[in-house]
Amino acid sequence: MALSKKRYFIQIAYDGSLYHGWQVQPNAVTVQELLDKAMTTVLRQPIETLGCGRTDSGVHAKDFYAHFDVEGIDENKVLNALGGINAILPYQIAAKRIIPVHEEAHARFDATARAYKYHVHFEKDPFKLNRSWLIKDHLDVQAMNEAAALLLNYTDFSCFSKSNTQTFTNNCKIVKAVFEEEEDGLVFTIEADRFLRNMVRAIMGTLVQIGKKEIDLTAFKAVIESKNRSMAGQSVPACGLYLVKIEYPYLG
Incomplete structure (x- = not known):
């Protein structure tokens, strides 16, 4: 049976000193850009995250969540991708855990x-x-x-x-x-x-x-x-x- 699209949260932490905030921007290095590239490489399909908010340039995060969708990959393989993602990410960004969530879960709007x-x-x-x-x-x-x-x-x-x-x-x-x-x-x-x-x-x-x-x-x-x-x-x-x-x- 074909594997359908599945939504996950990824929890990260980062030192924002070197980055132009969370959100992808032209001509500037951001946390989201580096995270998406690392996840795309490890999961071997285009990954676009949506964050719980947008921190400005130089702001840090000890607890940050983003959601993303993957298609056609077994859940265990996604959950086990954490080590590979961290191996690619710079030391200032750490992926802490990946969590399966329901298909409508939203990292920004569901935060209470x-x-x-x-x-x-x-x-x-x-x-x-x-x-x-x-x-x-x-x-x-x-x-x-x-x-x-x-x-x-x-x-x-x-x-x-x-x-x-x-x-x-x-x-x-x-x-x-x-x-x-x-x-x-x-x-x-x-x-x-x-x-x-x-x-x-x-x-x-x-x-x-x-x-x-x-x-x-x-x-x-x-x-x-x-x-x-x-x-x-x-x-x-x-x-x-x-x-x-x-x-x-x-x-x-």
Whole structure:
């Protein structure tokens, strides 16, 4: 009996320092481009992945999913392709697992939760180059956490979104937004059902204004309620941003 088309998820992790983001682009090396080429070589048929989102140039991912279809290949052969894919991929990209899913499964639209972390350090450290943002100013972390907690009271985050994006709504449900101090820096964790383009970096840039006492909580509320990107702070550098969690209702 002929083998029909079958859909799979592939879970990957990558250091985005060398790449122009996830999504295939002309005249730039991207994670998706390299992954598709590796999978096409190993599975011996054209493979086109569709990712759970699009990380910008320099952004990292510890947990990223994409779906793809294969036709006429036994499931065990697809699942056993992981080693060959990793052998072809550069060291900065790791394929972690391949999961059979139902034929309508969608890596982007089926995700029910996403989480990012943003890393900051305060002293020059060559081992954090391209992996954390160096800030030399003192930050009021308590004030930043008070402002971050306000995000959970809102749903429209137009003020933190890039303009002219192809989204039907700028509504998101943020369920966690908190700063935690570490021995060598600061980590901001934010979790929501979805994120807008550039949203986390714009939120972080505005919260840093709070930390530097450039704006207060009243002004922060006004930024959110303005729904105007020009009212918010500048986007922080991509180097400190990590996609750390994607959840699906049918994956363990």
